[in-house]
Amino acid sequence: MIKKSTIIPMPLRYLINIVLFAAFLFVMNTLITGGTISKYYSGVISSIGISIILAVSLNMATGYLGQLPLGHAGFMAVGAYTSALIMKAAAGSLITFPLALLAGGLVAALFGILIGIPALKLKGDYLAILTLGFGQIIMVVLLNIDDVLGFKLTRGAAGLQKIPKTTTFLITFICVGITCFVIHTIMKSRHGRAILSIRENEIAAESCGINTTYYKTLGFVVSAFFAGVAGGLYAGNIGILNPSAFGFMKSIEILVMVVLGGMGSMFGSVLSGGVLTALPELLRDFDKYRMVVYSLVLVVVMIFKPTGLMGTYDFSLNGLLDKLILRLKGGKGDGGGKAVLVEKEGKANE
Amino acid sequence: MSLVFSQLINGLQSGSIYALIAIGYSMVYGIILLLNFAHGDIIMVGAYVAWLVVVNLSLPPALAIALAIIACTLLGVVIEKVAYSPLRKAPRLSLLITAIGISFLLENLAQLKFGAGAKNVPALITGPALDIGGQHIGFTAVLTIIVSVVAMIGLTFLIRKTKMGKAMRAVSEDMGTAQLMGINVNSTISFTFAVGSALAGIGSVLYSCAYPQAAPTMGSMLGLKAFVAAVLGGIGSIPGAMIGGFAIGIAEAIVSAIGLSVWKDGVVFAILIIVLIFKPTGIMGKKINEKV
Numbered sequence: 072m073i074k075k076s077t078i079i080p081m082p083l084r085y086l087i088n089i090v091l092f093a094a095f096l097f098v099m100n101t102l103i104t105g106g107t108i109s110k111y112y113s114g115v116i117s118s119i120g121i122s123i124i125l126a127v128s129l130n131m132a133t134g135y136l137g138q139l140p141l142g143h144a145g146f147m148a149v150g151a152y153t154s155a156l157i158m159k160a161a162a163g164s165l166i167t168f169p170l171a172l173l174a175g176g177l178v179a180a181l182f183g184i185l186i187g188i189p190a191l192k193l194k195g196d197y198l199a200i201l202t203l204g205f206g207q208i209i210m211v212v213l214l215n216i217d218d219v220l221g222f223k224l225t226r227g228a229a230g231l232q233k234i235p236k237t238t239t240f241l242i243t244f245i246c247v248g249i250t251c252f253v254i255h256t257i258m259k260s261r262h263g264r265a266i267l268s269i270r271e272n273e274i275a276a277e278s279c280g281i282n283t284t285y286y287k288t289l290g291f292v293v294s295a296f297f298a299g300v301a302g303g304l305y306a307g308n309i310g311i312l313n314p315s316a317f318g319f320m321k322s323i324e325i326l327v328m329v330v331l332g333g334m335g336s337m338f339g340s341v342l343s344g345g346v347l348t349a350l351p352e353l354l355r356d357f358d359k360y361r362m363v364v365y366s367l368v369l370v371v372v373m374i375f376k377p378t379g380l381m382g383t384y385d386f387s388l389n390g391l392l393d394k395l396i397l398r399l400k401g402g403k404g405d406g407g408g409k410a411v412l413v414e415k416e417g418k419a420n421e
Numbered sequence: 422m423s424l425v426f427s428q429l430i431n432g433l434q435s436g437s438i439y440a441l442i443a444i445g446y447s448m449v450y451g452i453i454l455l456l457n458f459a460h461g462d463i464i465m466v467g468a469y470v471a472w473l474v475v476v477n478l479s480l481p482p483a484l485a486i487a488l489a490i491i492a493c494t495l496l497g498v499v500i501e502k503v504a505y506s507p508l509r510k511a512p513r514l515s516l517l518i519t520a521i522g523i524s525f526l527l528e529n530l531a532q533l534k535f536g537a538g539a540k541n542v543p544a545l546i547t548g549p550a551l552d553i554g555g556q557h558i559g560f561t562a563v564l565t566i567i568v569s570v571v572a573m574i575g576l577t578f579l580i581r582k583t584k585m586g587k588a589m590r591a592v593s594e595d596m597g598t599a600q601l602m603g604i605n606v607n608s609t610i611s612f613t614f615a616v617g618s619a620l621a622g623i624g625s626v627l628y629s630c631a632y633p634q635a636a637p638t639m640g641s642m643l644g645l646k647a648f649v650a651a652v653l654g655g656i657g658s659i660p661g662a663m664i665g666g667f668a669i670g671i672a673e674a675i676v677s678a679i680g681l682s683v684w685k686d687g688v689v690f691a692i693l694i695i696v697l698i699f700k701p702t703g704i705m706g707k708k709i710n711e712k713v
Binding site: 133137139141189192193196197199200201203204205207208211212214215319323326330334359360362363365366367369370373374377 | 450454455456504507508511512513514515516517518519521522523524525526528529530532533641645648649652683684686687690691693694697698701
């Protein structure tokens with residue numbers, strides 16, 4: 072039996088997180104607008120946020136749903152081009168950028184449905200290779216569509232240029248917050264448990280009356296949506312889009328973040344997304360060895376800890392606070408809330 | 422007419438190379454259900470070995486061919502021992518990610534060692550062009566097609582008639598039961614990797630005859646297309662891999678011939694997607710019923 076011993080009542084738990092996140096946003100934003108953090112570093116911080124969204128959204132499909140899509144960069148590309156075209160067409164207005172991001176996400180989600188319905192009928196390797204194929208096709212299409220249609224839409228290999236650089240720290244991290252919140256909430260609901268059950272055993276889940284096709288598509292589409300949003304942010308951060316930036320390599324880079332952090336751990340994805348984006352920026356000389364180290368780490372982690380560094384552990388601030396309060400009260404409770412849940416589940420799995 | 426004919430020969434030549442690589446994919450997939458992403462990169466290593474031997478050490482091409490095949494075989498076995506065998510009981514997803522990791526490791530190591538640019542591999546095999554009905558056919562094209570057909574026949578014999586082939590079939594059927602019957606599962610799997618990688622080595626030699634270059638990323642697209650060929654033909658089936666390889670090669674040649682060569686990769690993957698949706702078991706594959 073899992074005994075849920077939450078001490079802090081439910082609305083307050085959300086409130087604590089929201090207040091702390093808002094405080095973080097406020098402090099960082101003042102530092103950036105005040106000029107304490109230079110423009111270059113604020114760009115780096117934005118790209119960290121984008122990586123976090125990508126990792127957390129891929130984690131939804133890989134960690135929670137247990138599938139291995141290798142075309143995540145394709146969804147990102149679709150979102151990026153959609154947002155960039157909207158931003159270029161209607162630059163200036165304050166509301167354009169959020170709308171462009173939303174549109175990018177929606178178009179990516181549409182592609183997620185288109186690709187997901189045939190792909191999710193297949194299993195494991197076949198799904199991986201099919202999504203890889205779709206990712207490649209998206210890239211080939213973006214490169215060559217202009218020649219076929221005869222007008223200047225994506226501008227092929229030359230790249231889509233002069234996109235308004237509207238991505239700011241605030242917008243990026245609000246998107247990070249929304250992504251984490253939405254995925255966390257889905258995963259804590261009955262839909263999330265249905266998705267987890269598919270990961271554990273698809274046949275058993277199906278025989279328990281879970282509509283596996285529906286939930287697989289749901290997980291896949293949510294994942295694609297946020298990848299599209301991240302793509303839009305990327306477009307606004309870099310200001311130039313080139314199809315070759317969204318190749319197989321990019322998909323693998325995102326996969327490394329998820330695998331390293333721990334498949335099924337949002338905390339792990341956030342952490343490794345941040346670290347793996349910040350490290351190459353900080354160590355410029357390291358760039359040459361980056362991909363070698365990435366691939367080595369991937370293999371070594373898989374051999375020695377197949378579930379990733381964090382496993383399925385998820386950090387919960389309120390769980391920690393619960394523990395602290397219990398300790399102060401002198402109770403000998405073994406922790407609180409989610410921490411207990413995670414620990415007990417871990418034991419039950421073993 | 423002559424253009425059609427020469428495109429057909431081109432298609433058959435690259436198709437034969439795809440087929441050789443696809444057989445390796447198919448064998449490995451058949452035995453441990455692993456999509457060996459690193460298989461394409463073994464070919465890249467083979468091409469670099471040939472380049473090193475001929476250009477840097479100025480040794481004869483015959484030695485380069487032998488060394489390239491030996492290096493590929495050893496590399497395949499070592500990869501299996503180091504990276505895949507510790508994961509024999511791990512989830513399939515972990516194994517697949519490991520394979521991707523190995524593939525990227527090989528690519529990036531090659532890039533670090535030899536640089537991102539392509540190296541020119543001098544002609545390893547030369548011979549007189551053949552004349553059939555007034556049409557010229559390159560010597561290497563004929564050789565490539567013959568080698569791949571011979572390899573297919575040889576392998577079919579190996580799997581159907583020899584003791585090792587019987588062991589391979591048994592392990593792919595049920596690893597646990599095969600072990601109980603006294604089959605050394607580990608050495609059987611190693612042997613499978615050795616044969617598959619040796620074929621990749623032969624493939625890399627033939628590939629460098631057709632496209633005399635060695636580049637760090639040459640293996641990934643080649644490997645993916647060979648995998649498409651394996652899936653198209655029916656994974657686990659050797660004649661299927663052959664048919665799939667020829668089909669992909671000819672499809673590519675047709676797309677190039679009508680002036681759409683930039684869409685070549687897109688077409689190959691579109692074929693894959695259509696096959697996977699309508700006939701996931703491929704042309705020659707057997708239907709596998711899922712056990713609970």
